[in-house]
Amino acid sequence: MRITCPLCGARDRREFYYKGAALARPAIDAGPQAWDDYVHLRENPAGRTKDFWQHEAGCGAWIIVTRDTVTHEVYATELASDVKRSAGA
Template structure:
C-alpha cells in the first residue's frame, strides 16, 4: 500500500505507523469500573469498507495524517494533515 504524505509525497506504508480510527473516543470516567475500561482499551470496530484512520509518518517528516481508505481493496482515497482535518471538522 502506498500513502501520499502531503509534505513528502507518495511513500510505502512501512514508513508510517498506524494509530487507529480517526474519531474521538469517549474516555470512561475513572470510577466506571474494569469492564468499561477494558472495552475502551481493547475493543474497536473493524468495518469492511471506507474508514478514516490516524497515521504517523514515523520514517519521514513526523507528520500526523488522516488517511481515508478502503479496507477491502486497500485503495487510499485521500490523505490530509491531521491538523487540517481537525480544522475542517470544527
C-alpha cells in the same frame, strides 16, 4: 500500498505507522461509559475507513488516511491538524 503524505508526497506504507481509527473524542465532561466505549470498543469494518497514521520514517506528520480495508485503495490523505482546525477544535 502507497500513502501520499501531504508534506512529502507518495511513499511506501512501510514509512508510516498505523495508530488506529480516527474517532472523535468524547467531551471532557462525558460520563465514564462514553470514555470506556471510546477507549475499548472498536469496529473492525470491511470497507472504507478513516485512520490515523504517522509518517514515522519521514517528516513525522500525523495524517488521516481514508482507505478501503479490503482492496487497500487509498482515497484521500490529509494532515490531522488541518482536520482538527476545520472541525473547530
